[in-house]
Amino acid sequence: MRLPGGFTFHKQGDPWLSWHYITANSSAILSATQAHVTLTIESVLLGLAFAIPMAALARQRPWLRSLVLNLCTAVYAIPSLAFIVALIKVFELNSLTVIIPLASYSLVILVRNILTGLDEVDSEAVAAARGMGMSNARIFAQVRLPMALPTIIAGVRLAVVSTIELVVIGGYVGQGGYGAKIFEGFSARSHTELTTYLLLTVLLALVADALLLTLQRLLTPWRRGLAA
Amino acid sequence: MSVSAVLPAHVNNSTWHQFTTWFTTKSSWLGADGASGVLHLFVQHLWISALSLAITCAIGIPLATLLVRWRRGGLVVTSVANAARSIPIVGVMLLLAIGPIGIGTEPAVIALVIFAIPPILTNTYTGIREVDAETTRAAVGMGMTRFQVLRRVELPLAIPLIATGVRLAAVQIWATATIAAIIGSGGLGQLITVGYATQYYGEVYGGVVVVAVSAVGLDALLQAAQRAVRRRYGAVAVQT
Numbered sequence: 001m002r003l004p005g006g007f008t009f010h011k012q013g014d015p016w017l018s019w020h021y022i023t024a025n026s027s028a029i030l031s032a033t034q035a036h037v038t039l040t041i042e043s044v045l046l047g048l049a050f051a052i053p054m055a056a057l058a059r060q061r062p063w064l065r066s067l068v069l070n071l072c073t074a075v076y077a078i079p080s081l082a083f084i085v086a087l088i089k090v091f092e093l094n095s096l097t098v099i100i101p102l103a104s105y106s107l108v109i110l111v112r113n114i115l116t117g118l119d120e121v122d123s124e125a126v127a128a129a130r131g132m133g134m135s136n137a138r139i140f141a142q143v144r145l146p147m148a149l150p151t152i153i154a155g156v157r158l159a160v161v162s163t164i165e166l167v168v169i170g171g172y173v174g175q176g177g178y179g180a181k182i183f184e185g186f187s188a189r190s191h192t193e194l195t196t197y198l199l200l201t202v203l204l205a206l207v208a209d210a211l212l213l214t215l216q217r218l219l220t221p222w223r224r225g226l227a228a
Numbered sequence: 229m230s231v232s233a234v235l236p237a238h239v240n241n242s243t244w245h246q247f248t249t250w251f252t253t254k255s256s257w258l259g260a261d262g263a264s265g266v267l268h269l270f271v272q273h274l275w276i277s278a279l280s281l282a283i284t285c286a287i288g289i290p291l292a293t294l295l296v297r298w299r300r301g302g303l304v305v306t307s308v309a310n311a312a313r314s315i316p317i318v319g320v321m322l323l324l325a326i327g328p329i330g331i332g333t334e335p336a337v338i339a340l341v342i343f344a345i346p347p348i349l350t351n352t353y354t355g356i357r358e359v360d361a362e363t364t365r366a367a368v369g370m371g372m373t374r375f376q377v378l379r380r381v382e383l384p385l386a387i388p389l390i391a392t393g394v395r396l397a398a399v400q401i402w403a404t405a406t407i408a409a410i411i412g413s414g415g416l417g418q419l420i421t422v423g424y425a426t427q428y429y430g431e432v433y434g435g436v437v438v439v440a441v442s443a444v445g446l447d448a449l450l451q452a453a454q455r456a457v458r459r460r461y462g463a464v465a466v467q468t
Contacts, residue, residue, distance in 0.1 A: 079440070079443055083436075086432070
């Protein structure tokens with residue numbers, strides 16, 4: 001059935017899933033994957049770049065701590081559609097339109113985990129390092145940070161998985177890797193395109209989660225054998 | 229006005245002018261000539277959110293009480309929470325909208341409910357699980373039936389955590405209901421989608437402000453309500 005305006009409601013040969021679609025569009029899938037992964041990594045890295053100093057600041061005073069945590073929660077409450085569309089006029093087609101909101105959302109997870117990780121560092125280990133004559137900066141880099149690493153990476157894992165999911169909304173403004181394809185599938189009423197990229201998003205989140213879990217094990221060899 | 233001077237060059241005076249004009253025009257708030265104003269969209273947003281929250285509670289809380297009785301319940305709860313975190317809600321809404329249900333309020337409510345179940349499920353489950361075993365045993369010793377123990381001991385003691393779950397679900401539903409405007413459910417997000425489609429940025433930014441303020445405001449309001457619940461029912465709730 002064809003409707004005015006080019007909308008087709010029921011198309012022949014538009015199944016919910018098709019292996020043929022995947023093989024026929026492998027290069028498009030590959031470039032969308034690349035775009036999606038790039039946006040995710042850039043967002044989480046920008047988030048980390050802000051989260052580490054914010055966590056360090058929050059540890060100074062109790063009131064700073066609650067201020068930083070409340071700020072992160074408040075930012076997280078801003079709906080993603082509003083945040084992204086608000087930036088489209090400022091950055092236009094620059095990917096910062098999507099990266100800035102996603103980095104801001106990742107803060108709520110990252111800051112909290114970095115803080116928890118640093119809080120849990122054994123004070124005796126820090127005292128021992130100080131006794132060995134280490135400076136505060138060296139203690140931070142060689143004792144506190146490595147000991148907080150499992151909790152920090154756990155936060156990065158959560159942030160990456162939720163960012164992969166959030167990137168999709170970028171498709172509304174023509175960005176967002178898989179998101180752009182999902183919105184394209186929606187406008188074209190193409191079941192195959194929409195479901196394929198929706199499943200790819202979930203798959204990417206699962207793969208990223210598994211990879212980061214492996215990375216966490218590799219970076220913290222002393223914890224191997226302990227319960228995860 | 230000096231505010232426009234600190235904004236980047238593309239955000240020119242005309243955008244700022246559109247924004248202030250939108251804000252000071254009565255029809256943007258009350259609606260006119262078939263176009264919906266903020267008031268109407270707010271009521272619509274409230275209706276969609278309240279309906280979704282009610283359905284979520286009606287499914288999530290009983291489900292959690294059943295899962296507590298089951299040995300593998302904990303695994304189900306964590307799996308549901310993990311699955312929901314990796315599935316993009318926008319994608320699910322768009323999928324439902326081109327499916328047999330079509331666009332409108334129904335696919336929006338379905339998607340909102342699916343994604344709001346995990347916080348309520350996790351918190352209710354944990355809340356009931358953390359009730360002291362001795363307390364329930366004492367209740368059984370007093371001759372209470374299983375259902376009485378649940379209704380008069382376990383659920384009341386789990387209230388602080390259930391309240392946390394409901395708050396998280398409510399904030400998430402309110403924020404996500406904005407996205408539902410893309411599939412024609414109405415609500416406050418419509419200010420953004422309509423403004424963006426017609427390139428009328430005054431309305432877009434008006435919508436952004438209304439949406440963000442209402443979301444952050446609801447979050448603050450519910451946190452205050454939760455503190456009141458905690459004072460009333462004692463126990464400390466776990467933040468998730």
